[in-house]
Amino acid sequence: MSTTAAQKGGLGAAIWDYLTTVDHKKIAHLYLVAGGLFFLIGGLEAMLIRIQLMKPDNNFLAAGLYNEMITMHGTTMIFLAAMPLIFALMNAVVPLQIGARDVAFPFLNSLGFWLFLFGGLMLNVSWFTGGAPDAGWTNYAPLSTTSPGHGVDYYVMGLQISGAGTLIGGINFLVTIVNMRAPGMTYMRMPLFTWSTFVTSTLILFAFPALTVGLFLMMFDRMFGAAFFDVAKGGNVIIWEHLFWIFGHPEVYILILPLFGAFSDIFSTFSKKRLFGYSAMVFATVLIGFLGFMVWAHHMFTVGMGPIANSIFAVATMAIAVPTGIKIFNWLFTMWGGQIRMTSAMLWSVAFIPSFTIGGMTGVMLAAAAADFQYHDTYFVVGHFHYVIVGGVVFGIFAALHYWWPKMFGKVLNEKLGKLAFWPFFIGFHLTFFIQHFLGLMGMPRRYWVFLEGQGLEAGNMISTIGAFLMAIGSVIFLINVVYTAVKEKKVSGDPWDGRTLEWTMPSPPPHYNFVQTPLVRGLDPLWVEKTEGKEGMTPAEPLGDIHMPNASILPFTMSLGLFIAGFGFIYQTDDKTWLVAAVVGMAITLGSMLIRSLKDDLGHHIHKEELEEDIKKGVGK
Amino acid sequence: MSHEDVLNPKHMPHDPEKATLEGKNKFLAFWFFLGGETVLFASLFGTYIALNGSTAGENTPEHLFGLELVFLMTMMLLTSSLTSVYAMYHMKNHDFRKMQTWLAITVLLGLAFLGCEIYEFLHYVHEYEFTFGSSAFASAFYTLVGFHGGHVLFGLSWIVALMIRNQKRGLNLYNAPKFYVASLYWHFIDVVWVFIFTVVYLMGKVG
Numbered sequence: 001m002s003t004t005a006a007q008k009g010g011l012g013a014a015i016w017d018y019l020t021t022v023d024h025k026k027i028a029h030l031y032l033v034a035g036g037l038f039f040l041i042g043g044l045e046a047m048l049i050r051i052q053l054m055k056p057d058n059n060f061l062a063a064g065l066y067n068e069m070i071t072m073h074g075t076t077m078i079f080l081a082a083m084p085l086i087f088a089l090m091n092a093v094v095p096l097q098i099g100a101r102d103v104a105f106p107f108l109n110s111l112g113f114w115l116f117l118f119g120g121l122m123l124n125v126s127w128f129t130g131g132a133p134d135a136g137w138t139n140y141a142p143l144s145t146t147s148p149g150h151g152v153d154y155y156v157m158g159l160q161i162s163g164a165g166t167l168i169g170g171i172n173f174l175v176t177i178v179n180m181r182a183p184g185m186t187y188m189r190m191p192l193f194t195w196s197t198f199v200t201s202t203l204i205l206f207a208f209p210a211l212t213v214g215l216f217l218m219m220f221d222r223m224f225g226a227a228f229f230d231v232a233k234g235g236n237v238i239i240w241e242h243l244f245w246i247f248g249h250p251e252v253y254i255l256i257l258p259l260f261g262a263f264s265d266i267f268s269t270f271s272k273k274r275l276f277g278y279s280a281m282v283f284a285t286v287l288i289g290f291l292g293f294m295v296w297a298h299h300m301f302t303v304g305m306g307p308i309a310n311s312i313f314a315v316a317t318m319a320i321a322v323p324t325g326i327k328i329f330n331w332l333f334t335m336w337g338g339q340i341r342m343t344s345a346m347l348w349s350v351a352f353i354p355s356f357t358i359g360g361m362t363g364v365m366l367a368a369a370a371a372d373f374q375y376h377d378t379y380f381v382v383g384h385f386h387y388v389i390v391g392g393v394v395f396g397i398f399a400a401l402h403y404w405w406p407k408m409f410g411k412v413l414n415e416k417l418g419k420l421a422f423w424p425f426f427i428g429f430h431l432t433f434f435i436q437h438f439l440g441l442m443g444m445p446r447r448y449w450v451f452l453e454g455q456g457l458e459a460g461n462m463i464s465t466i467g468a469f470l471m472a473i474g475s476v477i478f479l480i481n482v483v484y485t486a487v488k489e490k491k492v493s494g495d496p497w498d499g500r501t502l503e504w505t506m507p508s509p510p511p512h513y514n515f516v517q518t519p520l521v522r523g524l525d526p527l528w529v530e531k532t533e534g535k536e537g538m539t540p541a542e543p544l545g546d547i548h549m550p551n552a553s554i555l556p557f558t559m560s561l562g563l564f565i566a567g568f569g570f571i572y573q574t575d576d577k578t579w580l581v582a583a584v585v586g587m588a589i590t591l592g593s594m595l596i597r598s599l600k601d602d603l604g605h606h607i608h609k610e611e612l613e614e615d616i617k618k619g620v621g622k
Numbered sequence: 623m624s625h626e627d628v629l630n631p632k633h634m635p636h637d638p639e640k641a642t643l644e645g646k647n648k649f650l651a652f653w654f655f656l657g658g659e660t661v662l663f664a665s666l667f668g669t670y671i672a673l674n675g676s677t678a679g680e681n682t683p684e685h686l687f688g689l690e691l692v693f694l695m696t697m698m699l700l701t702s703s704l705t706s707v708y709a710m711y712h713m714k715n716h717d718f719r720k721m722q723t724w725l726a727i728t729v730l731l732g733l734a735f736l737g738c739e740i741y742e743f744l745h746y747v748h749e750y751e752f753t754f755g756s757s758a759f760a761s762a763f764y765t766l767v768g769f770h771g772g773h774v775l776f777g778l779s780w781i782v783a784l785m786i787r788n789q790k791r792g793l794n795l796y797n798a799p800k801f802y803v804a805s806l807y808w809h810f811i812d813v814v815w816v817f818i819f820t821v822v823y824l825m826g827k828v829g
């Protein structure tokens with residue numbers, strides 16, 4: 001991760017470099033570190049939950065604290081761990097896969113990160129200022145509107161700020177993929193990871209504004225005396241549920257689709273075959289994205305929408321299993337007859353297939369609206385969504401990190417430690433969550449802080465807690481691997497896996513302008529096309545010339561900092577109006593930074609041909 | 623393209639807003655952004671439609687709204703959309719002065735609209751004691767219409783900032799996309815208002 005600036009000016013310069021960077025590869029580092037940290041915090045919260053539920057009538061956590069714990073666990077894992085880790089991968093890989101020198105909006109890319117980070121910090125500050133949010137990650141009204149203290153206010157402001165960052169990131173990747181592809185990189189030659197980033201970004205664009213509005217209504221009710229969810233004044237609490245799930249269901253596909261893409265690339269690389277049914281895979285991805293918007297009310301079957309609405313949403317939900325099934329079979333057929341190499345990345349990917357399929361099957365069970373009256377708000381649902389989110393998203397993140405680690409950091413993660421981390425995590429995962437389906441069927445509700453003795457729930461909960469500890473062990477071994485690899489492992493070439501796509505045509509880590517000359521893409525799996533013709537690398541699509549690059553800027557940081565400050569102002573002005581000063585000052589910082597951005601020319605800079613020739617002499621570019 | 627070519631182009635192309643890659647990116651991104659904004663307003667409209675009957679025994683839409691002022695406001699905003707089209711027309715003809723003039727007229731119309739809206743809100747508060755927290759309908763009304771008003775304010779500040787910043791140096795390939803995108807934003811605000819006029823005011827009076 002060392003940079004030239006760091007070598008020249010020490011730690012301060014390196015920090016400044018990261019605060020102001022607009023390089024997608026460094027922003028990927030930032031997302032990775034921040035997302036990883038939040039993953040640890042969320043994991044710690046999960047362990048505390050499981051310790052509380054280890055035995056009946058336990059009083060390890062007080063009831064109120066338990067509510068805060070489950071709320072923060074869910075919110076942290078979805079918004080502050082999974083999303084940023086996915087953004088880390090997208091940043092590290094997508095521009096390389098399409099042959100671009102950077103994203104379309106490097107400045108906005110950095111802004112997206114800082115907004116996310118400050119939003120995440122905001123949420124977690126609540127632990128130290130009188131209590132975290134405690135109305136569940138779904139934050140249903142009126143539980144949330146009547147929750148005392150400021151916990152839920154932190155939820156509202158934190159998610160509003162980080163959600164804005166996500167939206168900006170989504171638009172950025174959409175434009176990058178539409179406008180910045182190298183010559184010859186047609187849509188139907190894009191690697192699946194790029195495709196799924198494209199579809200995911202579309203989902204972000206159309207799903208997040210619904211959350212934005214939901215959060216605004218919640219903010220107005222809690223902080224400014226509005227009556228959206230106040231039944232006494234004609235309010236309607238179901239509006240929150242609709243807005244939340246219109247965002248929330250697409251969100252689960254926002255989480256899983258990029259990993260579907262990563263798995264596709266991994267299966268193909270480590271089976272030494274092109275992806276089976278490429279166009280069907282693209283089609284299925286788009287279809288899942290589309291259907292993802294049609295099913296949100298399956299989270300509300302028990303609200304009382306009536307049998308017709310329930311039936312429509314039930315059928316629509318079940319339909320999603322079809323494109324998902326297409327994908328599962330295509331992955332299997334990609335491996336079929338391939339020269340399979342069981343690397344750690346592949347191990348996580350292979351394990352993903354049965355694990356995720358179980359989650360999909362319980363999903364279809366839940367989609368049967370009449371049956372869902374029985375499952376809803378029980379541990380069955382907890383089992384379901386952890387099978388898809390851990391068995392899909394988290395396995396996918398581990399697989400993708402193993403796969404692209406060499407591209408990001410120039411070293412392959414130690415394979416022995418990689419597998420050693422996998423097994424406890426994999427076994428622990430199934431121990432933790434499989435049994436939860438049965439606990440749910442036996443009637444154990446979710447989000448209760450204790451269960452009673454003598455109801456047959458003891459053994460299941462104990463097993464679940466043991467599994468959670470195994471997963472924690474697996475995660476720690478992965479972290480050890482990161483440190484071990486950084487210290488002990490040797491640098492590898494730019495193409496350690498015998499790769500097929502453009503990111504493997506360049507040194508690891510790539511120079512900050514990525515491609516010395518933009519490559520000419522001549523087919524699906526462009527690098528493989530060249531390899532089969534006995535060529536060393538890509539044919540350039542342009543002569544060697546000056547490269548235009550964006551300038552670094554501190555403004556994304558100050559814009560986000562302003563919102564962070566304003567957030568506190570909004571929260572605490574309900575107690576004391578002088579806090580409005582903080583809101584005004586914070587907004588002034590943000591809007592002022594935006595004004596500077598708009599008025600001050602920022603044309604970027606050029607890297608001259610001579611410098612590139614120097615770099616080529618040093619070995620960059622071939 | 624060198625910085626000199628961007629800032630002082632020898633030949634202005636017909637579409638200066640899309641002549642550079644940055645311009646093309648901005649253009650596309652802004653359309654995407656407007657897609658997101660559409661969902662944002664759709665959610666607000668959905669909320670409003672769900673709550674416009676929830677008056678908690680207080681002021682109802684029929685009781686409050688007067689169509690005369692709102693009609694005037696609609697005319698102002700529609701006209702301002704037209705004047706911003708003239709501005710863009712002159713941008714494409716590379717006539718910076720005329721573009722600035724039409725933008726200035728656009729801004730004036732926008733300011734007049736905003737003034738009317740503020741007057742309207744104050745009128746409701748003072749004459750009818752119809753405040754943000756009076757009823758769920760009140761919250762939904764002020765939020766939907768206020769969000770639109772906030773957009774108008776932001777759009778006005780944006781256009782004015784661009785006009786002042788580029789007053790001296792005129793049009794080039796760097797600021798053309800900025801002007802163009804700001805005018806797109808202005809059109810969007812206008813379209814949203816047409817829906818507000820229909821759903822909130824007309825349907826409020828008739829429904």
Ligand code: HEM
Nearest residue numbers: 252256298299321360363364366367376377381385388389
């Ligand atoms: C074939 C695919 C799927 C189907 C049919 C399906 C169906 C459902 C249904 C009907 C529920 C509501 C259950 C209830 O509350 O009673 C649910 C909950 C949930 N699902 Fe899925 N699902 C599928 C895939 C996924 C995926 C891929 C993810 C995430 C990556 C996911 C994440 C969740 C989450 C987080 C919840 C619980 C939300 C909460 O109440 O806190 N699901 N699913």
Ligand SMILES: [Cu+2]
Nearest residue numbers: 249296298299
């Ligand atoms: Cu769902």
